Amino acid sequence: MGRFERDIRKKIEESDQPFNEWFAERQDRLTDFEPPEEPASDLGPVRVRRRTFAWLTGAIAVLLVAFVVTAVFLFRGRSQSQPQIPDLSFGEEGVYMEALTDEEFQQTLQQVPALSRLTVTERRAVRHQQDDSTVMVIVIGEQETAEDYYFVNARIEYNDNYNFSEKMYYQDLANKIVIGDTQISYGLSGQDKYGFAEYRILSETDDATVYWKVSSVNDLLEEWLQLTFGN
Amino acid sequence: MKKLAAVLLSVLFAVPMFSAPRQMTFADNGFNGASLDRTEFKTISFAAKENDEKSFYGALPEYSDDSGRQNTCANVAGAIVLGYYDKDYDNLIENFTSTREIFGKIIYTPQTDAVLDVMARLYDDMKTNVTAGGTTVANFKSGFQTYVNEQGRNVSYTQVVSNQQLLSSRYKQSIDNGRPVVFFVSGYTVIATIALDAESGPEEYYEQYYVGNHTVVGYGYRTIRYYNAVGNLVKQLDLLTVATGNPASPLVYISLDDYTNLIDGYEIYIY
Numbered sequence: 065m066g067r068f069e070r071d072i073r074k075k076i077e078e079s080d081q082p083f084n085e086w087f088a089e090r091q092d093r094l095t096d097f098e099p100p101e102e103p104a105s106d107l108g109p110v111r112v113r114r115r116t117f118a119w120l121t122g123a124i125a126v127l128l129v130a131f132v133v134t135a136v137f138l139f140r141g142r143s144q145s146q147p148q149i150p151d152l153s154f155g156e157e158g159v160y161m162e163a164l165t166d167e168e169f170q171q172t173l174q175q176v177p178a179l180s181r182l183t184v185t186e187r188r189a190v191r192h193q194q195d196d197s198t199v200m201v202i203v204i205g206e207q208e209t210a211e212d213y214y215f216v217n218a219r220i221e222y223n224d225n226y227n228f229s230e231k232m233y234y235q236d237l238a239n240k241i242v243i244g245d246t247q248i249s250y251g252l253s254g255q256d257k258y259g260f261a262e263y264r265i266l267s268e269t270d271d272a273t274v275y276w277k278v279s280s281v282n283d284l285l286e287e288w289l290q291l292t293f294g295n
Numbered sequence: 296m297k298k299l300a301a302v303l304l305s306v307l308f309a310v311p312m313f314s315a316p317r318q319m320t321f322a323d324n325g326f327n328g329a330s331l332d333r334t335e336f337k338t339i340s341f342a343a344k345e346n347d348e349k350s351f352y353g354a355l356p357e358y359s360d361d362s363g364r365q366n367t368c369a370n371v372a373g374a375i376v377l378g379y380y381d382k383d384y385d386n387l388i389e390n391f392t393s394t395r396e397i398f399g400k401i402i403y404t405p406q407t408d409a410v411l412d413v414m415a416r417l418y419d420d421m422k423t424n425v426t427a428g429g430t431t432v433a434n435f436k437s438g439f440q441t442y443v444n445e446q447g448r449n450v451s452y453t454q455v456v457s458n459q460q461l462l463s464s465r466y467k468q469s470i471d472n473g474r475p476v477v478f479f480v481s482g483y484t485v486i487a488t489i490a491l492d493a494e495s496g497p498e499e500y501y502e503q504y505y506v507g508n509h510t511v512v513g514y515g516y517r518t519i520r521y522y523n524a525v526g527n528l529v530k531q532l533d534l535l536t537v538a539t540g541n542p543a544s545p546l547v548y549i550s551l552d553d554y555t556n557l558i559d560g561y562e563i564y565i566y
Binding site: 155156161162163185186188190202204206213219227228229230232233253254257258259262264281282 | 352354361400405489490492543544
């Protein structure tokens, strides 16, 4: 046992006192649980202590400024791009083209019987690069009547998320008619490369939405509309 | 040993300096010869508008390639030029006549397998995809000349792009003379030819920005100047009218803006 321990033991033994004696000496203090009373004193009028929130005020100010600045930038961004740019789910970069198979072409004819009246010069499938699904079929052809000769470009839509480059120009076409079960919108889009009047036509049925571009030598569009969508 | 290491390091660093730079190739990524990066809606407020334009009657043949071969935009461009001249020299495209007459109008004949055969020959002659994806400018010119010579004709090239800038007067002269111009572009802005037809303000249209290298054939130009109410010019659009080889949008405007990069361009004259 070290010296330090011997010193501690000595002090403990020196201070050792029978518990009864120790308790009797301190009984009044040990059993008294009343808090000490302080004499009453006048502290003056009652004042409400104001808790300051300077830090909170500053934080709110910073947040308000940030909100205003953000709102201004968002508003300006929308203003500069009015009207809203269409949601371009995917465009030309998301597709590839290849020849349409005979089977696919027959299926297309079932959906758009009017195409059977064309002398088809070109037919292509537009496929999604991600999953090779067909998003559009393009059929290009010509149609001859006794009175006119028509040049027809038809895009049959299979996925309305495909935004081909001219799709937006089929919005708000001026003329609207219904022939049979087909709702038709059309408008003059100018002249084709030969100087013939060219029309954009949007036709919609339960089976198909088709974006047409039609021009003809003698500009007999009404004849073509009736031939294509009538009966 | 140290000397040997020093010599080896010198050689290693010198090789990149003295090796021939890789030539740029032009191809199709996606279909339109490049990838669509983004589309932006544009508005031009104007009180008056001036339009100066000229293009070939009938534009150009709207050929495209569905053979399955990759990176063939230069081959398609070459076929388009051949189809244009085939109306003058019928043997340029064998077993095919590129035009016909309907109600007294000369109209291009739709492409047949004969045109696809031409593209296949150009693919070989232009050495497409041999050294890298696509076709270099040099191989386009040499391959096209090989083909034309084999068909008994000659070809001359006149440069219309210098230091990546269009030689406007030269290009207009080519159009006036009825000679198509092949452009090699790296990134370009497209506007549909059915756009820009507003008779009164505002002019509203979409611009599509493509990234990548592509080959197109010019057959016209258009300059539109927009003025405000007090006669000040507020906007000018300088446009090339081109055939793209894309059946979905075979004929478009390419805007000569800050985004479009003309790498090279040649008037092609077959005689």
